[in-house]
Amino acid sequence: MFAPEFPRAIVILFNWGFGFIVIVAVAQILLDAGTMMSSLLRPEGVNVGDGVRYALAGGASILAVVAVANAIRVPPIKDVEVEIAGLPKPFDGYRLLQLTDIHISRLFPQDWAQAMVERANASGADLMVITGDFIDGSVAMRRNDVAPLGDLHAPGGVYAIPGNHEYFFDYAGWIRHLTGLGIVMLRNEHAILNRDTSQLILAGVTDLSAPAHGQAGPDLAAALAGSPSGLPVILLDHEPRNARKAAAQGVALQLSGHTHGGMIIGLDHLVARGNAGFVSGRYDVAGMTLYVSNGTALWPGFALRLGRPSELTRITLRTKD
Structure with a gap:
């Protein structure tokens, strides 16, 4: 329950990293679930390119920044x-x-x-x-x-x-x-x-x-x-x-x-x-x-x-x- 006694910048970075991981994980789960559902409707399968996953990672990075900024504002x-x-x-x-x-x-x-x-x-x-x-x-x-x-x-x-x-x-x-x-x-x-x-x-x-x-x-x-x-x-x-x-x-x-x-x-x-x-x-x-x-x-x-x-x-x- 206790936050580590690191410099403030490190605590901010930790929270950004944690938020990034959580958001990427949720986005990945939703993407994979959507792909599986689509595959059931399209027997030929659905190809999700690397570009989509890179975009998810980029979006998660931005959302994590926003989430931390919202948290630490006055x-x-x-x-x-x-x-x-x-x-x-x-x-x-x-x-x-x-x-x-x-x-x-x-x-x-x-x-x-x-x-x-x-x-x-x-x-x-x-x-x-x-x-x-x-x-x-x-x-x-x-x-x-x-x-x-x-x-x-x-x-x-x-x-x-x-x-x-x-x-x-x-x-x-x-x-x-x-x-x-x-x-x-x-x-x-x-x-x-x-x-x-x-x-x-x-x-x-x-x-x-x-x-x-x-x-x-x-x-x-x-x-x-x-x-x-x-x-x-x-x-x-x-x-x-x-x-x-x-x-x-x-x-x-x-x-x-x-x-x-x-x-x-x-x-x-x-x-x-x-x-x-x-x-x-x-x-x-x-x-x-x-x-x-x-x-x-x-x-x-x-x-x-x-x-x-x-x-x-x-x-x-x-x-x-």
Whole structure:
């Protein structure tokens, strides 16, 4: 699960090579399958010249370049509106910016993080939320690379939850370090958002992988304990798999990541199967809105995107009539 600590150029080249091999393999399989089908219809056979195979290799090379370029870019702002029943009028138009799966690493280093933070700060969001997977590497390895995250700011603050990758690298150390950067970590906890005299509940849970690392697993009941009744709840949950349970407990909006949107069209269907059918975008789950972001970045060991672009998601809340 850990990306190698090679120079960034080597990691980029590795991902290009991996993408080239995958695309060539898929193209070759499709070509051979098509040739076999054609042979059944034409007894004299079908001759596929070397030129066709060379063209496939050239096309795969170009697609691999595009896939890596899509993966490592600083993502644009994607606007999404969400209607919430019972949303207090002062929160109509309230904007949250969701960052997720940032995966600060050799592939997404300090310069990339700084450019991403500048774009996030320019979004005009009222609140920023980060739904896990900040890093790949230890605090000592990533200290300088994550430093720009301390510059994130919004009037309502910056709140976050851990993702599964935080548990792979000194979980306690990362929680202390991220908190020291001014990020409020919600680990089975909630915060009250205020606007004028109105309030919302922002809750966050830990990741499903936490118990395997000796940490408390996600507990929405604990996260909501002591919260005022009758207020809409926005939930931060790194993985979307428990969305139906959240809906049953009255959550109005769940924000998740983890899937990277499936990364490549076609592969997203397989990723969805491992995430209760949720992989990318908006879902209506028993009246609750679930939004699964494609991710701000992704794991540097598989940094390819085709048709599933990265995003900084600006979510505007609207009162539902």
